[in-house]
Amino acid sequence: MDYGICNLSIVPLRSEPSDKAELVSQVLFGEHFKVLEIRKKWSKIRLAFDKYEGWIDNKQFLLFSKEEYDSLEKAPKTLAGNLIDFISNENDELTTVPLGANLPNFSNNSFSIGIQKYDYEGSVISGKQPKENLIKTAFLFLNSPYLWGGKTPFGIDCSGFSQLVYKLNGYPLLRDASQQATQGEVLSFIEESEPGDLAFFDNEEGNITHVGIIMKDNYIIHAHGKVRIDRIDHSGIYNVNTRRHTHKLRVIKKII
Numbered sequence: 001m002d003y004g005i006c007n008l009s010i011v012p013l014r015s016e017p018s019d020k021a022e023l024v025s026q027v028l029f030g031e032h033f034k035v036l037e038i039r040k041k042w043s044k045i046r047l048a049f050d051k052y053e054g055w056i057d058n059k060q061f062l063l064f065s066k067e068e069y070d071s072l073e074k075a076p077k078t079l080a081g082n083l084i085d086f087i088s089n090e091n092d093e094l095t096t097v098p099l100g101a102n103l104p105n106f107s108n109n110s111f112s113i114g115i116q117k118y119d120y121e122g123s124v125i126s127g128k129q130p131k132e133n134l135i136k137t138a139f140l141f142l143n144s145p146y147l148w149g150g151k152t153p154f155g156i157d158c159s160g161f162s163q164l165v166y167k168l169n170g171y172p173l174l175r176d177a178s179q180q181a182t183q184g185e186v187l188s189f190i191e192e193s194e195p196g197d198l199a200f201f202d203n204e205e206g207n208i209t210h211v212g213i214i215m216k217d218n219y220i221i222h223a224h225g226k227v228r229i230d231r232i233d234h235s236g237i238y239n240v241n242t243r244r245h246t247h248k249l250r251v252i253k254k255i256i
Contacts, residue, residue, distance in 0.1 A: 002035035003069040004045060004061045005104070007113055009096045010152055011061065013054035017042030023149035024054045025160070025175055027061070029080075029087075029095070030102025030113070032072050035063070048073060050163070052175040064114050078106035079168060081123035083140065083153050088119050097122075098152040099140065100164050128170035131256050134196035137165045138213050141227045158223040162198060162211050171256055177211040184253035190218065190234065197254050201236055201247035210247050212237065 006027045014021040017039055027033070027047065036053070037044040043061075046053045048069070080101040086094045095118075097103075103111045103120060110119050129137075138161075140153065147155030151164055159177040166173045173180050181200045187193050193214045201210040212222030212232070220232040224246065231238040237247040 001066070002038065002043075002063055003032065003066055004035050004043070004056075004063050005032040005068075005072075005113055006030060006060070007062050007095075007116070008060055009101070010098060010154075011056060013045075013047075013052070013056055013149070015054060017044070017055045019057075021055065023147075025052055025149050026151040027056060028101045028151060029097045030104050032064075032069055032102075032104075034069075049167075049172065050175045062114065068114065072104055075105065076126060077170075078103045078111075079125045080120070081125040081168075085120070085122035090117055098154070100151070100168055125168055126170075129168075131169075131194070131196045133169055134165055134213065135215055135221070137168050138221045138227075141165070141223075142221070142229070144223070144227045146223050146225050146227075156223055156227065158211050161223045161227060162213055165213060166255065173255070178208040180211055181208045181251060181253065184255040187252040187254055190214075190232065190252065193252050193254070196256070197252060199232060199252050200250045202250040203248075208250055212247075214252070 009029050011027040012023050013025040013027050015024050033045040033047045035043050035045055042055045043058055045056050080097045083099050085097055087097055088094050105111050109121050144153045144156050148157050150156040151160040163173040195216050197214045199212050199214050200208050203209050212220040214220055218232055219229055221229050230240055236245050236249040239246045
């Protein structure tokens with residue numbers, strides 16, 4: 001078994017070993033993973049954070065040791081707290097890091113990946129935050145464009161949005177909406193929900209395909225075209241611009 005870590009700001013994770021393949025997710029700076037298979041140009045990986053699998057270009061990550069992987073698994077997580085920021089290495093080369101990027105072994109405005117040391121002077125996030133902070137975090141992404149497989153304020157999908165909002169507050173979620181729907185406690189009615197709970201929506205075949213974060217007073221924030229705020233009722237999401245329902249409610253879950 002090989003192990004790797006992302007040393008670039010945002011790297012595509014694809015369904016197949018090809019640049020033309022579907023973008024299923026993204027790997028943010030500092031995220032580590034197991035390397036399941038290595039080919040000439042591509043490697044299949046399993047992310048440590050959510051066990052999500054896909055193919056990554058061999059030129060876009062670093063291999064490192066099992067000992068380093070295990071150390072990161074045990075260490076407290078420190079995340080970049082600004083929408084976008086910069087890190088610099090010992091040669092004063094700059095690399096952008098997005099909100100939610102991992103800063104391994106962070107201490108006193110510096111961190112390291114293998115033998116490479118970096119300086120970072122931006123804000124950081126660590127530990128679990130109060131549940132009421134979830135909506136405040138969600139607002140940081142307002143108007144971010146929808147991107148299938150995206151996980152940043154520059155393009156994000158519905159489950160990437162909910163996952164990253166929870167991650168920034170210290171709570172792990174799985175990657176896809178259908179996977180997230182297996183977590184937490186079922187709530188019977190919208191009236192039982194609190195801001196920060198998750199609402200899931202299904203298609204005509206009954207498959208869960210969408211997720212949003214419930215706000216107070218029957219509003220919901222979710223990624224649909226962009227990260228936007230709409231109404232939610234017992235039928236589903238009501239788009240305040242088009243004046244019609246866009247998603248059919250399936251279940252509400254309390255995660256924390």
